[in-house]
Amino acid sequence: MTNEILLAGFGGQGILFMGKMLAYFGLYEDKEVSWLPSYGPEMRGGTCNCSVCISDDPIGSPLVDTPNTLIVMNTPSYDKFINSVVPGGTVIIDSTLVDAKCDRTDINVYYVPATALANEHDMKGMANIILVGKLLKETKFTTMETVKKAMAKVIPPKKAHLIDANIKAIELGMTQ
């Protein structure tokens, strides 16, 4: 079973970092993992996405076309990817930034005003992590124990002071 995750939004929202975090959660649970960014003539503020695979078996294609998990942080990405999610899949939407409401009934869609929550809780720039918290609550793809262990590895030593803030953002997402 491979958890095929697609993360999408604008450059600068921490889409790639969120992917790295999820991949490390997988790695710390002894799973096979891969992380692949969209790379093109990208620019700051342009759209950005990232494929993450977490699997019990070696990963063939690291490219995710039909995700079973989608996190979107802007409307262009929502429009582009919402119909690619496989039936039964999970979608987490930052509803501060995406107005749309999904009318698909074969997938589980959750709306979290993550950007607004981040601003309210003095967690500016951590909307992405709040969404990871929500994903953790809904799919239980990993445990809080793994999250805490992996966080020290995900966050570079120079930014070690942000480990607690990231864990708090995850916990906030889990209350949504």
Added chain:
Amino acid sequence: MAEKSLMKGNEALAEAAIRAGCKCFFGYPITPQTEISAYLSKRMPKVGGVFLQAESEVAAINMVYGCAGSGIRCMTSSSSPGISLKTEGISYIAGSDLPCVIIDVQRGGPGLGGIQPSQADYWQITHALGHGDFHAIVFAPASVQEMVDTVTKAFDLADEYRMPAVILADGLLGQMMEPVAFEDTEIKMSDASKKPWAACGHGNKRKHNIINSLYLKPDELEDNVRARFKRYEDVKAKHTEAVSDYCEDADTVVVAYGSTARLAKSAVEAARKEGLKVGIVRPITLWPYPAKEIAEACKNAKNVLCVEMSMGQMVDDVKLAINCSKPVEFYGRTGGVIPKPAEILEKLREMGGKN
């Protein structure tokens, strides 16, 4: 077992080069391999090495030529259009019997092409990496960990046989992150003073060494080339590598290398679940080409499928490997399009249905 970290393929290649004793890197940025340069620009000075961003690819490969002549382990990296520019220098390096490592993180071509993953440099890298009679050892790793493991091997074999070694990757392998562990490896032959041919300064204690690829007397040049090809025979005998899975009872055998091999393997495993008898053989070295290993893997097959991210540049080599004894079909995408395992599976169903 060393602890695993997530690293981009490009960064892992760069770190592995340092651990393999690479002391000098000369390069010029080009997507999708620039992370190699970026990483080495930070790391090299910390380990007492040299990182130099040259004014062009041509300059960079000629700096490698000079550095290799002094016996120091050195490397350059580029992507497809940049490799084209380096080919003249690579031919000179081969003609002067010098070791070096060259990384090609392939992108779509021809011309400037695109920047997405491709395997359309196969012909260039394996058959025509410059003018003249010569070969480079070519490795085609299929995962980030294998890229790491290959770097040490590439430096060791380049030194042992005094010839260039190429690591043929692509944008997919360069850009993706996978878990990697760096094992402590013994660094062989990285000491320039122990290379009797190196032009590294000797204080008039011996006859001076000359690094040269110009032989104006045809007999002399022929002898020189023949001696080199004799060494190639030894490389072929000892260092040809391939790995095969599910081939013993396979009706259809897939041949694919590098990142395409992992996509094809997913398709092969899905096909097996449907009851189709298919297998896969993956060349790890593209020169020397594992013709025997491919023939062995295909011996019970009814047909063969070559899968690549190109227009089928490896197909003829597969046909030669099996002596055209059975039909070889091709499935591929090009221009930066990555074939999906589902597309390859569809092709396998079609081929299985023919029998």
